[in-house]
Amino acid sequence: MEVTSKFSSYSKFAKVQFVKRIRNGGSLKEVKNMPDKIIKGEGLWNGRLLKFNTLESTNVWAVQHIDFCQNGDVIWAVRQTMGKGRLSRVWLSPDDKGLTLSVVVEFKNNRIIPAVNFAAALAVNKTLKMFSLKGSLKWPNDVLVRGRKIAGILSEAKPERNFVVVGIGLNVNMKKSDIESANFSFPATSMLIEIGRPLEMDILRKVLVSSLEKNIDSLFIHGTKVVIDSWEKYDWLSGSLIEIDTPAGVIKGTYNGMDEQGRLRLIDKNGCENLFWSGDVKKVVAVD
Numbered sequence: 001m002e003v004t005s006k007f008s009s010y011s012k013f014a015k016v017q018f019v020k021r022i023r024n025g026g027s028l029k030e031v032k033n034m035p036d037k038i039i040k041g042e043g044l045w046n047g048r049l050l051k052f053n054t055l056e057s058t059n060v061w062a063v064q065h066i067d068f069c070q071n072g073d074v075i076w077a078v079r080q081t082m083g084k085g086r087l088s089r090v091w092l093s094p095d096d097k098g099l100t101l102s103v104v105v106e107f108k109n110n111r112i113i114p115a116v117n118f119a120a121a122l123a124v125n126k127t128l129k130m131f132s133l134k135g136s137l138k139w140p141n142d143v144l145v146r147g148r149k150i151a152g153i154l155s156e157a158k159p160e161r162n163f164v165v166v167g168i169g170l171n172v173n174m175k176k177s178d179i180e181s182a183n184f185s186f187p188a189t190s191m192l193i194e195i196g197r198p199l200e201m202d203i204l205r206k207v208l209v210s211s212l213e214k215n216i217d218s219l220f221i222h223g224t225k226v227v228i229d230s231w232e233k234y235d236w237l238s239g240s241l242i243e244i245d246t247p248a249g250v251i252k253g254t255y256n257g258m259d260e261q262g263r264l265r266l267i268d269k270n271g272c273e274n275l276f277w278s279g280d281v282k283k284v285v286a287v288d
């Protein structure tokens with residue numbers, strides 16, 4: 001493992017890119033917004049860990065600096081100040097109590113993009129299991145413990161560049177008071193709350209990265225079906241009556257798992273199957 005510090009660690013190619021950016025009117029601030037440390041061998045497939053002490057959003061940084069990124073890079077912010085969720089929502093990780101990272105994955109076939117999200121959710125689930133926690137998965141991008149959200153995933157693809165940035169936010173050392181004051185729309189929890197002791201972020205990150213590597217390898221080798229089949233074993237919505245909130249309105253019906261592309265299947269009151277690429281889902285209690 002080689003630990004290198006800011007600037008001196010950049011490749012000749014990256015340095016040339018910085019100079020070009022400045023000459024083309026790029027700001028010094030933009031150039032300065034570079035990792036505090038680059039650690040080789042701690043990314044996926046022996047790739048790089050790009051460590052930031054503070055960063056607004058690991059996903060935003062990765063997407064904006066995709067030219068600088070390599071397949072398997074892990075972008076890790078010890079403190080993330082403006083984390084984002086889907087639809088420009090906010091992902092909160094107060095102080096440095098959450099694990100917030102993004103992984104850059106290169107692909108050849110666009111069809112795997114939705115399944116990368118599920119492979120990442122399974123990796124989080126496996127990580128929780130290593131710490132004796134029983135997780136479940138909620139379509140499309142949540143990981144829950146005891147029905148409470150402990151992690152969220154946000155994948156952003158750059159199909160024209162054959163890269164997908166997979167962002168993971170995991171609540172690690174957040175206290176009950178942190179969760180309560182955040183007033184989330186869906187109940188939430190953290191590993192500290194569930195296990196009863198704080199966890200070492202470095203260890204947790206390494207376990208998660210190793211698990212991500214295995215699952216993404218499995219996706220590339222075996223294809224989306226194997227990942228979706230594994231995901232369905234932990235499906236929190238299984239057999240539930242649900243409501244899905246979509247841009248077209250709220251639709252109610254019976255949850256029927258996912259199709260082979262990762263779309264949610266909902267059987268409506270007429271017995272027809274409806275498929276959804278995205279949406280917010282909640283369980284509803286049947287009222288007769």
Ligand code: BT5
Nearest residue numbers: 057059083084085086089091092152153167168169185188
């Ligand atoms: C997600 O969106 O759950 C995806 C979150 C992805 C965050 C990671 S952190 C690393 C990387 N860099 C980024 O900038 N993002 C990724 P969504 O399903 O839209 O859920 C967002 C909603 O979850 C918010 O509107 C809140 O209600 C709730 N929420 C926010 N922070 C939370 C937290 N720490 N724990 C539980 N719920 C939270």
